[in-house]
Amino acid sequence: MTFQSKYPDDLPDKPGVYIMKDVEDRVIYVGKAKNLKKRVKSYFKDDLESPKTRAQMRQFHHLEYMVTDTEKEALILESNLIKKHMPRYNVRLKDGKRYPYIKISNEDYPRVFITRRVTDDGSYYYGPFTDSGALKQMVKYLKSLFKIRDCKRMDGPCLNSQIDICNAPCDGRISKEEYRENIDKVTMFFEGKYREIVDKLKDEMAEAARNHEYEKAAVLRDQLNSIDNMLERQKMEITGDLDQDVVALSSDENITCVVVFSIREGKIIGKDDFLMNGAEDTPQSKVLSAFLKQYYSGPRHVPKEIIIQDEVDDARLIMEWLSEKRENKVTLKVPKRGRNHRMVQMVAKNADIIRQHHERVEGALVELKNYLKIPQLPRRIEGFDISNISGKMPVGSMVVFEDGKPKKSAYRKYKVETKGPDDYNMMREVLTRRYQKLVDPGENGGDVPDLILVDGGKGQLNVALEVLNSLKLDMPVIGLAKEFEEIFMPDLPSPIILPRDSESLKLLQRVRDEAHRFAVTYHKKLRSKEQDRSILDDISGVGAKRKMKLLRHFGSIDNILKASASELAEVEGINKKLADTIHNYLEKRG
Numbered sequence: 360m361t362f363q364s365k366y367p368d369d370l371p372d373k374p375g376v377y378i379m380k381d382v383e384d385r386v387i388y389v390g391k392a393k394n395l396k397k398r399v400k401s402y403f404k405d406d407l408e409s410p411k412t413r414a415q416m417r418q419f420h421h422l423e424y425m426v427t428d429t430e431k432e433a434l435i436l437e438s439n440l441i442k443k444h445m446p447r448y449n450v451r452l453k454d455g456k457r458y459p460y461i462k463i464s465n466e467d468y469p470r471v472f473i474t475r476r477v478t479d480d481g482s483y484y485y486g487p488f489t490d491s492g493a494l495k496q497m498v499k500y501l502k503s504l505f506k507i508r509d510c511k512r513m514d515g516p517c518l519n520s521q522i523d524i525c526n527a528p529c530d531g532r533i534s535k536e537e538y539r540e541n542i543d544k545v546t547m548f549f550e551g552k553y554r555e556i557v558d559k560l561k562d563e564m565a566e567a568a569r570n571h572e573y574e575k576a577a578v579l580r581d582q583l584n585s586i587d588n589m590l591e592r593q594k595m596e597i598t599g600d601l602d603q604d605v606v607a608l609s610s611d612e613n614i615t616c617v618v619v620f621s622i623r624e625g626k627i628i629g630k631d632d633f634l635m636n637g638a639e640d641t642p643q644s645k646v647l648s649a650f651l652k653q654y655y656s657g658p659r660h661v662p663k664e665i666i667i668q669d670e671v672d673d674a675r676l677i678m679e680w681l682s683e684k685r686e687n688k689v690t691l692k693v694p695k696r697g698r699n700h701r702m703v704q705m706v707a708k709n710a711d712i713i714r715q716h717h718e719r720v721e722g723a724l725v726e727l728k729n730y731l732k733i734p735q736l737p738r739r740i741e742g743f744d745i746s747n748i749s750g751k752m753p754v755g756s757m758v759v760f761e762d763g764k765p766k767k768s769a770y771r772k773y774k775v776e777t778k779g780p781d782d783y784n785m786m787r788e789v790l791t792r793r794y795q796k797l798v799d800p801g802e803n804g805g806d807v808p809d810l811i812l813v814d815g816g817k818g819q820l821n822v823a824l825e826v827l828n829s830l831k832l833d834m835p836v837i838g839l840a841k842e843f844e845e846i847f848m849p850d851l852p853s854p855i856i857l858p859r860d861s862e863s864l865k866l867l868q869r870v871r872d873e874a875h876r877f878a879v880t881y882h883k884k885l886r887s888k889e890q891d892r893s894i895l896d897d898i899s900g901v902g903a904k905r906k907m908k909l910l911r912h913f914g915s916i917d918n919i920l921k922a923s924a925s926e927l928a929e930v931e932g933i934n935k936k937l938a939d940t941i942h943n944y945l946e947k948r949g
Contacts, residue, residue: 370395375426376436379446382420386444391437393430411640415448434676438652442484445477450641450649453634459494461485461549467535468528469542471507473498485549485656501548504585505541554686557583602663605702608646609710610638614721616714617650618706621662632713648672651691661685666692668703719862720763726863727810730855731848733835737810738762741793742870743823744814745775745785746878752885753777755789756878759808760870769805772881783822786813790826798830811836812870816854820847839871895919898944900937908932920945 370377375395379388392398399422407413427433441449462474465481473494477484488494502509506526509519519525526533526541547556560583567576603622608615615638621629633654638646648671655661661684671677674691681689694700724736731737740760747753759769773792777784790813796804811827811834813819820838827834838847844864845854857864894916895906912930913919919927928938 368396368400370399370424371426372396373426374428374430374433375424376433376440378423378425378440378444379415379419379448380421380423381418386440386446387418388415388446388448389437389440389444391430391433393433395424395426399424409640411448411637418448431676431679434652434673434680435656438656441649442477442653442656446637448637450635450637450646452650452653453636459488461488461494461498463542463546463549468508468513468538470509470511471498471502471542471545483546501545504582505545507541507545603666604662604664605666605699605706606647606651607668607703607707607710608635608643608650609707609714610635610643610646611714611718612639614714614717615646616710616717617647618710618713619654620702620706620709621660622702623662630709632710634717643669644671648674648677651677655681655684661689663687664690664692666694666699666703668707669693717762720866723763723862723866726861727866730857730863731810731835731837731846733810735809737835739806739808740810740812740866740870741808742812742814742874743786743789743793744871744874744878745782745789746875746882747775747780747782747785748882752882753785754878754881754885755785756874756881757789757793758870758874758877760866760873763866765873770877772877774885782815783818786815786819787822787826790823791830794826794830794832797832808834810834812867812874813838814841814871814874816840816845817847820849824849837867839867841871844868894945895941898941900940905930905932905937 372394374391374393376389376391377395377399378386379390381387390398402412402416402419407416425436427436441451445451459473459475460477461484462470462472463483463485464470464472465483469482474484501507503524506524508525508528510517510529513529516527516530517525520527520530520532526538528535528538544556544559547559560579564576564579564583567573567579601622605620605622606617608617610616615635617633617635619631619633620627621631633650635646635650647667647669651665651667651671652673661681663685665681670693671691678689678691692699694703724738727733728736738761742758742760744756745753746756753775755773755775757771757773759766761769771793773789775785775788777788794804796802797807798804811823813823813836815838817838820836823836823838827836836849839845840847840854843856844859845856846867847854857867895901895909901909908930909919909927910916913922922942924935924938924942927933927941928935930938933941
C-alpha cells in the first residue's frame with residue numbers, strides 16, 4: 360500500500376521505498392531506506408552538500424512511501440520503480456531510443472511487445488536489452504506459449520486465434536481473470552522467477568486434473584514442458600569453469616558510459632555498453648550500484664561472479680538478491696591485482712573509448728542545433744535521395760541516424776512512380792509517402808525526426824517545404840548541396856557553410872552519403888533484375904524452373920532461339936504442346 364506525506368516525521372521507522380514528486384505530481388526521485396524516517400529526514404537539512412540534491416529538493420512538493428518487510432525487498436522495489444518512472448534525479452540507464460524495452464501495457468487485456476519509448480502510462484517496462492534479435496525471439500515465444508493477444512483494437516477473432524496462439528479475449532473465449540493469470544506468468548518470467556512459474560504451472564495442472572479438466576491440464580502440461588526444455592538449454596549454455604561478468608565505467612562531467620563483458624566457459628562471448636542519465640555529481644560507487652540493480656532486474660543470466668572496478672553501495676543486499684535470482688551464491692569482487700584486475704582495466708579502456716565517441720557525437724549534435732538554430736538536439740535525422748538514369752527506373756531512399764549512428768532497421772526504399780526525368784517531383788512523391796503516415800489516422804508513422812536532410816540545394820529544399828506545409832507538419836528541414844557542401848535553410852537567402860573540419864558537417868555528410876549509397880544500391884539491384892529478364896519470361900507456361908532447364912539444355916538464349924519445336928520437346932518438363940507454343944512465340948518475335 361502507498362501512503363502520502365509532505366513531512367518526514369510522518370514516516371515510520373521501517374524499511375521501504377520513498378517516491379518524491381513535484382507540484383504537478385511527477386515522480387522526480389525514488390529511493391530505498393533501511394529506516395524511512397531517518398533517510399527522508401536527511402533531505403531536509405539546511406547544509407545539503409550535493410548540488411544535484413539541492414536542485415532535487417527545490418522541485419520537491421510531496422512524497423509517497425511504501426513499507427517493506429526487509430531492506431532487500433526495498434532494493435528490488437526501488438529498482439522496478441526507477442525503471443517504470445525514469446525519475447529525473449535518479450542515476451538510471453539512459454532513457455533514449457538506443458535500447459529496446461519489453462512493455463506490458465496497462466489495459467484490461469494487456470499486450471506484450473517491444474518498445475524504445477518509456478512513458479509514465481501505468482504500464483510495466485522490463486529492460487533495457489541490447490540484443491534486439493534475441494529479445495524478439497523471446498517475446499514471440501512467450502506470446503505464443505501463453506496465448507497473449509497481439510492486436511491493438513480487439514475487433515474480432517483474427518488469424519492468431521485460428522492457429523491457436525491467442526486466447527481471443529475479443530471473442531470472450533477467456534475471462535479477464537484467466538487472462539491476467541497468463542500475464543502474471545509472463546511477468547514472472549521477465550523478473551527471472553523461473554522456478555516460481557514452474558511450481559505455479561504444476562499446481563494448476565494438478566488442480567485441473569483433480570477437477571477432471573483434462574483439456575486444460577494438457578495445455579498446462581505443454582507449457583510446463585516448453586519452459587522446462589528452455590531452462591534445460593540455459594543450464595547447458597552456462598556450465599563451465601568461468602562464469603563472470605566484468606563491469607567498469609568511464610565518466611566525465613557530461614557523459615557516463617558503463618561496459619559489461621560477459622565471460623562464459625572462459626571465453627568472452629559478448630559486450631554491452633550503456634549510457635547513464637542523472638550521474639552528474641554522483642560518486643562512482645553509487646553509479647555502479649544503480650547500474651547493477653537495473654541491469655540484472657530483467658530476464659538476464661546472473662553469473663557466478665561479477666567483477667567490478669570499485670566498491671558499490673548496497674553490496675551485501677545486491678549479492679543476496681542476485682543469489683536468490685540465480686538460486687546459487689553470487690559474489691561481487693573488486694580485484695586489486697592479477698587476471699581479474701587486468702580484465703577490469705581492459706573493460707574500463709573500452710568504456711573510455713565509447714564515452715569519447717559519444718562526446719564527439721554529442722558535441723556534433725550540439726553544434727548542429729546551434730548552427731541551424733533548431734529547437735532541440737537532432738538526435739534523429741532522416742536523410743533522402745533519389746537515384747535514376749535519365750528518369751528510368753527511379754527509386755528513392757530514406758536513411759535514419761539516431762545519436763549519430765545509422766539505424767538500418769528504420770531505412771526505407773521507394774519505387775518511384777513519377778515519370779522522369781523530374782527529380783523534384785520524384786522527391787515530392789517520396790517525402791509525401793513518408794510523412795503522410797505521420798498524419799493519417801490508423802497509420803504507424805514511427806518516430807518523428809528532429810531534422811530532415813534532402814540531398815540537393817534550394818530547389819530540393821523548397822519541394823520538402825511544400826510537402827510539409829501541405830501536411831501541416833512543422834519539422835526542421837535542410838538541403839545539403841554536394842559541390843561546395845552548402846546548407847540551404849528555409850527563410851535564409853544565402854546558404855550556411857560550416858567549418859570543413861567540424862564534427863557537425865561530417866555528420867551531415869555521413870547522412871547525405873549514406874542516403875545516396877542506399878538509393879544507388881537499390882537502383883542497381885532493380886537494374887540487375889531487369890537485365891536478368893529474358894524473352895522466355897513473357898511466354899505463358901514457362902516459369903523459373905522451366906526457364907532454367909531450357910538454359911541448361913541449350914546453353915544460351917541464342918541456341919534456344921535456333922531450336923526446332925521437336926528439339927525443345929526433348930527438354931525435361933517441356934511437352935510437345937508447350938514446345939510448339941515456345942517455338943511459335945520465338946519465331947514471331949525473331
